[in-house]
Amino acid sequence: VTHSTGDLQGYLDAASAEPLHPAAREALTAALDTGFADPAALHRRGRNARLLLDNAREVVAATLGARPDEVTFTATGTAAIHQGTLGLLRGRSRVSPRLVHSAVEHSAVFAAATWNERWFGGTTDVLPVDRTGRLDLPAAQEALQEPAGALAVQAANQEVGTLQPLAEVAELAARREVPLFVDLAGTAGRSDALADLPAWAAASASAHTWGGPAGVGVLLVRKGARWRPPFPTDDRIDPRSTGFENVPAALGAAAALQATVAERAETGSRQRRLVERIRRTVPETVPDVEVVGDPDRRLPHVVTFSCLYVDGEALVTELDRLGFGVASGSACSASTLTPSHVLEAMGVLTHGNLRVSLTRETTEAEVTGFLEALPGVVRGIRERAGVR
């Protein structure tokens, strides 16, 4: 089998979806035939499917720093966030119905908070971040003076790449005995966010961020953590599962994760070098640009900047016309017509925003092409908008 990368040329939106890893394709395709049966069934085909699922669970557990019985495959990362946060809150309902989370969490955390308020009588406290998107630790400490049902903090921000001070957060949570929920999107496969944490109670991840298929989320609930199903279940063995798992996709996700971890030293250093080049070059070649996010403590593959006076949608469309696929957190390019809550919380420019995220195969030449195209695109949009 050959894996052509030709059609990936110019695709710089890995934080939305990393292209399927060849290892995932192989495992997934094979399991479509051997892993179709119900893993809860007692017959031979069922046992085969169960073996494949257990195998996927072991691989994911080992790579993310958990035990196999702590791993559940969910339909999406969003579902894992909902199950993880709300399940911890249900488990602590006698102590406190209050969810504390950072202002730059995935929108699924905000939606879970709203659900917790509406259906479980809960309350929410949102913790501020600094200009780089990093959690304000004193504010977290202050918020945990009162009892809380759960604390949700991401390992890294997928929009701007900033890593959160997870060790300090976990220490705070442990000291106050508040269960910590960690969204691993962005770091899963790229670094060991859960390793050496003094405490975490639940976590989530999503396979399409590391080159697994979309439609596979991972929920980790730590042994001993008090977790109760927040939604209706069925009669399957695992109360955290949301039904009959997609066994072939879970196996593909696990294979991609394993391969990504094996390659990450090389991939990460290449990506870091290319991202550093973008961070350095863009402000030199494009006037009135602000590169956002922490310059050092960051994801290896994500770089975000905002261009004054530029419509984000126009930026994405023009670059797409030239063959570059990038994302924008600007309101003009969002379905909601509101700017990114992450950029807002950081207090940085929300218009003219561009997120470039490198795939494991992004080349120096692609980055060069992008850096050569960008200044003209920005200049053109500014001229048409009447910027003097």
Add this chain to the structure above:
Amino acid sequence: MSLPVDLELDCRDLRCPLPIIRLANAIGDVAVGQTVGVVARDVAARSDVPAWCRMREQEYVGEDTADDGVDRYVVRRLR
């Protein structure tokens, strides 16, 4: 509370980034030390006017409302 404004820009029906472009083009129309008020319904202006001030080294004075109750973001020209 009403902030002193020397020049008011009607950006009520403009979407991002047009209010900021209007602000940038108008800041030279007031003297150093005077203020410009950007009246905008677009919620992005709440983040983007202060961010513009920081990037262009102007002073963000604060937020109030125009006579019709629409949000107004006030900037003082420093240079």
